[in-house]
Amino acid sequence: RFNWSELIPLRLWGRTLGLQTENSQFLLEGMPFRIFGGSMHYFRVPREYWEDRMLKMKACGLNTLTTYVPWNLHEEERGKFDFSRNLDLEAFLSLAAKNGLWVILRPGPYICSEWDLGGLPSWLLRDPEMQLRTTYKGFTEAVDAYFDHLMPIVVPLQASPIHYPLCPRYKKGGPIIAVQVENEYGSYAKDPNYMTYVKMALLNRGIVELLMTSDNKNGLSFGLVEGALATVNFQKLEPGLLKYLDTVQRNQPKMVMEYWTGWFDNWGGPHYVFDADEMVNTVASILKLGASINLYMFHGGTNFGFMNGALEADEYKSDVTSYDYDAVLTEAGDYTSKFFKLRQLFSMIIGQPLPLPPMIESKASYGAILLHQYISLWDVLPPLLQPFKSELPINMENLHLNDSSGQSYGYVLYETVIFGGGQLHSRDHVRDRAQVFVNTMYVGELDYNTVELTLPEGQGFRQLRLLVENRGRVNYGLALNEQRKGLIGDIFLNKTPLRNFKIYSLELKPDFMKSLRHVAGWSAVPDYFVGPAFFRGRLWIEHQPQDTFLKLQASPLFGWEKGVVFVNGQNLGRYWKIGPQETLYLPGPWLWKGNNEIVIFEERTAGRIIQSVDIPYLGRTQYVD
Numbered sequence: 001r002f003n004w005s006e007l008i009p010l011r012l013w014g015r016t017l018g019l020q021t022e023n024s025q026f027l028l029e030g031m032p033f034r035i036f037g038g039s040m041h042y043f044r045v046p047r048e049y050w051e052d053r054m055l056k057m058k059a060c061g062l063n064t065l066t067t068y069v070p071w072n073l074h075e076e077e078r079g080k081f082d083f084s085r086n087l088d089l090e091a092f093l094s095l096a097a098k099n100g101l102w103v104i105l106r107p108g109p110y111i112c113s114e115w116d117l118g119g120l121p122s123w124l125l126r127d128p129e130m131q132l133r134t135t136y137k138g139f140t141e142a143v144d145a146y147f148d149h150l151m152p153i154v155v156p157l158q159a160s161p162i163h164y165p166l167c168p169r170y171k172k173g174g175p176i177i178a179v180q181v182e183n184e185y186g187s188y189a190k191d192p193n194y195m196t197y198v199k200m201a202l203l204n205r206g207i208v209e210l211l212m213t214s215d216n217k218n219g220l221s222f223g224l225v226e227g228a229l230a231t232v233n234f235q236k237l238e239p240g241l242l243k244y245l246d247t248v249q250r251n252q253p254k255m256v257m258e259y260w261t262g263w264f265d266n267w268g269g270p271h272y273v274f275d276a277d278e279m280v281n282t283v284a285s286i287l288k289l290g291a292s293i294n295l296y297m298f299h300g301g302t303n304f305g306f307m308n309g310a311l312e313a314d315e316y317k318s319d320v321t322s323y324d325y326d327a328v329l330t331e332a333g334d335y336t337s338k339f340f341k342l343r344q345l346f347s348m349i350i351g352q353p354l355p356l357p358p359m360i361e362s363k364a365s366y367g368a369i370l371l372h373q374y375i376s377l378w379d380v381l382p383p384l385l386q387p388f389k390s391e392l393p394i395n396m397e398n399l400h401l402n403d404s405s406g407q408s409y410g411y412v413l414y415e416t417v418i419f420g421g422g423q424l425h426s427r428d429h430v431r432d433r434a435q436v437f438v439n440t441m442y443v444g445e446l447d448y449n450t451v452e453l454t455l456p457e458g459q460g461f462r463q464l465r466l467l468v469e470n471r472g473r474v475n476y477g478l479a480l481n482e483q484r485k486g487l488i489g490d491i492f493l494n495k496t497p498l499r500n501f502k503i504y505s506l507e508l509k510p511d512f513m514k515s516l517r518h519v520a521g522w523s524a525v526p527d528y529f530v531g532p533a534f535f536r537g538r539l540w541i542e543h544q545p546q547d548t549f550l551k552l553q554a555s556p557l558f559g560w561e562k563g564v565v566f567v568n569g570q571n572l573g574r575y576w577k578i579g580p581q582e583t584l585y586l587p588g589p590w591l592w593k594g595n596n597e598i599v600i601f602e603e604r605t606a607g608r609i610i611q612s613v614d615i616p617y618l619g620r621t622q623y624v625d
Contacts, residue, residue: 008063009097009159009175018160019102019177019210021229026253026292028102028177034287035255036346037064037104038298041113042092043073044323045301045333047085048589050092052358053299053333054099059357060328060339061346064177065096066104066257066294068111071146072121073307077405078142081149089150093157097175102159104212104257104294106180107150109143109198114264114309114319116409117473117483118183123405125397125484132480133182134191143201151205154179158209178210180257181228186219188478195225214257217241221248233258233296235274235624237282242289256286258296261338262326263624266310266317267471270622271580273326280341287349295342299333300325302585305571306409306564309475316432316448318471320581321573324618331585331616332547334360361588364546366612369598371525371537374606377413377467377506378440379521380534384512387415387502393487395431396470399505411506412486414466421457422494424464429489432471435532435603439463442530442604455493464498466491467506467532467603510569513599525608528558535600539567539612545591549583551611552600560610563602568592580619586612 017029026033038057045053057065069089075081083089096103110133111119124130127138157174182198199211211228217238224230230249234241234256242254261279263272286293300323303309308319324331328338335357347354381387388399393414396407424436426446434446436453439462444453446466455464470485490497516534525535550567552560554577565572565584568591572584598610 008100009102009173018158018208021210021253024251024253024290035064035104035292035294036062037066037292037294038062038328039066039258039294039296040299041067041301042089043070043087044303045299046587046589047088047091049333049587050095051099052361053329054096054101055355055358056329056333056335056339057298058100059355060298060343061350061354062101062295062298064102064104064294066106066296067092068113068115068119068183069105069107069150070111070113070115070119071109072116072119072408074150075121075146076408077402078121078123079145080403083153090153090157093175097157101175102177103175104178104180105154105176106183106214107154107202108183109146111183112476114303114323115475116307116309117480118309118475120480121405122397122408122473122483122485125481126404126406130481131190133185133188133194135193135197140197143198147201147205151202151207155206158207160208176209178212179207180212180214181225182213184215184219184223184233184476185213186215186221186223187476189219189222190478195223199225199228212255212257217244220244224248229253229255231255231257233260235260235282237285242286242291254289254291256291256293259283259286259293261295261297261328262300262324264323264325265320265580265619267320267576268578269317269580271619272624273621274624276337276341279338280345283342284345295328297323297325297327299329300327300331302331302573304573306470306472306574308472308573310472312474312477312479316474318432321575321584322581322616322618324616332361332363362546363614364548364588364612365614366539366541366548368609368611369537369539370609371535371598371600371606373522373537374525374529374533374535375519375522376440377532377534380516380519381413381504383519384515385504385506387504390501390503391499393429393489393491393501394503395484395488396486396505397484399503401505407505407507409470410508411470412468413504413506414468414487415502415504416464416498416500417461418455418464418493418498419461421455424453424455425492425495426451427489427492429487429491430466430468431485431488433469435467437465437467464493469603508564508566508571508601513566513569516599517597525606529606531563531602531604531606533602533606535602535606537598539591539596539598541591541593541596543593545588545593547588548586548612548614549616550586551583551613551617553607553611555607558605559607560600560602561604561606563600566599566601568596582617582619583613585616
């Protein structure tokens with residue numbers, strides 16, 4: 001049994017030792033310590049719910065919170081940094097300390113995490129020679145500039161007191177007991193000097209806490225760096241897996257940095273679940289072997305907006321909006337059977353009573369919401385969007401936008417003039433999915449699997465339009481350098497490359513959505529309409545708003561097919577009738593008492609109503625093997 005009641009951040013101000021390793025165990029301020037950790041990402045959870053989730057961590061028996069830091073949110077445009085509102089990392093870490101949780105910080109710069117480009121900003125790809133996650137000068141200069149802004153926030157919140165010139169705010173310490181060097185680099189391993197570079201980038205900016213690396217078994221020996229404790233990631237505890245750590249480092253404590261409590265979902269696949277009893281039995285086995293553990297995820301949250309990642313193994317598969325992960329808490333922060341089984345396990349190990357679990361937040365079913373007005377995308381282009389003109393197609397990252405940072409997310413519309421019809425061939429240059437129109441008539445789609453379409457013959461000159469969606473950049477594997485989106489090369493009509501494009505950037509950012517409210521041309525929704533178009537409606541709430549889930553019903557004849565939902569200007573994320581996910585999580589703090597504006601960008605066929613329901617539906621389930 002371990003009694004850690006005195007080993008909490010606010011009771012150890014003025015400490016000097018922090019987390020150390022000695023004779024195969026962790027010591028915290030010289031006392032034996034086991035890390036019972038859980039992952040929760042501040043950028044996937046509304047700020048108003050951070051503390052609720054932390055209290056649930058404590059009630060489960062955890063003593064440590066782990067979080068990634070997403071570079072692509074904190075520096076969406078090059079040289080412009082945002083650590084405010086839901087990205088206020090200092091507030092998040094301070095709140096962890098207030099609630100008695102230590103922190104393992106995983107600042108990247110690469111984080112994987114089923115997050116677009118593994119957290120790397122897409123503007124890095126404007127450089128045609130870019131080599132991500134290496135010591136390529138263009139990459140390290142960008143990392144250095146980012147760390148110069150990030151580390152002054154992080155350094156004063158380390159457990160060990162430090163006075164460092166870059167950090168004028170001197171504090172007595174904070175909750176950070178360990179910092180991870182990069183993330184799963186052993187599975188990438190393109191540059192033998194890179195991990196040393198990242199380590200020194202941390203140390204030179206004042207990081208003094210224990211350093212760690214994190215890899216799966218196959219990448220473990222390739223992701224090491226001198227001076228950092230190697231940790232391992234897995235879901236199934238194979239015989240001898242933890243002992244394998246002894247082959248890469250002797251006489252060190254064993255740590256499972258990512259014990260996968262569930263799994264993530266891709267569009268077109270099932271909703272994955274992982275058996276609760278098997279999970280808890282594996283956690284018990286890990287602890288019986290004397291190891292420390294971090295539950296990835298304790299609470300998954302949501303890939304709000306366009307931030308989901310993707311996989312590219314045999315084929316490209318983008319991740320769904322929900323990051324429920326079948327984790328210990330649901331996407332909306334509710335308890336699961338895993339929570340109570342883990343709480344029972346941890347309470348037998350910890351020599352103190354656990355706090356009572358907080359009450360769960362009620363969910364609301366606001367019923368049917370009528371989308372009463374619409375406006376076609378074609379009617380929005382002239383007043384709200386000005387095109388770029390280019391002889392050749394340009395990928396979204398290299399568009400002249402956002403102070404030379406390009407376009408990161410959303411859609412790009414490519415227009416050119418054609419004469420006659422014939423065979424349109426993409427040569428696999430569409431990233432990731434293009435709807436093809438002749439004038440405003442829908443012809444078909446081009447993507448990874450469909451690279452050719454027949455365009456109908458017609459009289460005179462006509463407009464060819466390709467509305468290309470970035471469905472999410474790959475976040476894991478060796479293809480990170482090839483994640484440019486939009487049209488990444490020539491498109492051919494009858495074997496002749498098309499030229500002279502008008503290119504419209506459809507980022508769907510807040511300023512655009514505000515302008516959309518006032519544009520002329522909104523009209524009543526007809527019984528049947530084929531997009532792309534924007535639809536809007538109102539949700540009236542009488543009392544204090546509560547969490548709810550929006551269901552966009554699909555049907556064989558007409559209904560919502562594929563698009564994005566905005567509520568009061570907040571981008572909830574994507575929906576798609578192929579599933580598995582059928583509801584979008586709408587947090588109560590994003591709703592107002594009274595009128596709430598709902599805007600939907602639908603790519604194809606639209607319904608007339610959406611449903612607000614109090615139960616999520618994430619799709620047909622399949623157990624993780």
